[in-house]
Amino acid sequence: MRNEATLSLVNCEPLSVYRQLDKAQLVGCWAHVRRKFFEATPKKADRTSLGAKGLAYCDRLFALENDWVDLSTEERLHKRQAELAPLMDEFFNWCRNQSILPGTKLGRAIEYSLKYEELFKAVLQDGRLVLSNNVAERAIKSLVMGRSERVQWTFSA
Numbered sequence: 001m002r003n004e005a006t007l008s009l010v011n012c013e014p015l016s017v018y019r020q021l022d023k024a025q026l027v028g029c030w031a032h033v034r035r036k037f038f039e040a041t042p043k044k045a046d047r048t049s050l051g052a053k054g055l056a057y058c059d060r061l062f063a064l065e066n067d068w069v070d071l072s073t074e075e076r077l078h079k080r081q082a083e084l085a086p087l088m089d090e091f092f093n094w095c096r097n098q099s100i101l102p103g104t105k106l107g108r109a110i111e112y113s114l115k116y117e118e119l120f121k122a123v124l125q126d127g128r129l130v131l132s133n134n135v136a137e138r139a140i141k142s143l144v145m146g147r148s149e150r151v152q153w154t155f156s157a
Contacts, residue, residue: 028119
């Protein structure tokens, strides 16, 4: 039986199905934000293009987080609040100040970032959380690929 005080943390892409989870704190995945800016950046774009700037913000977040991989959860939380929080604020303010057509890839990347800003900032509340759920997504990829290829999976208990 689940304790009523238990809070589950779910690092995910913000799909509506996850919002139905009772007593779950959703945590946005920065890899999804990064991917949207990557897809919005033309291959031959220079670093001054808006897509490249959005991508650079994401890369800076991941670089900082990578520097803290060996820290305790308390130390990581302190570093996040001191260094990641201002960088995230700068990123979201930058997004708000862009005048981009919403139907473009860049417009969708910015819209996605701003729409789920609260979920992406959730990592600032708990040092155990991760910026990306890529590890979990890779772990289930074969199941998802099998399902999409109409392969029948059989599970036994």
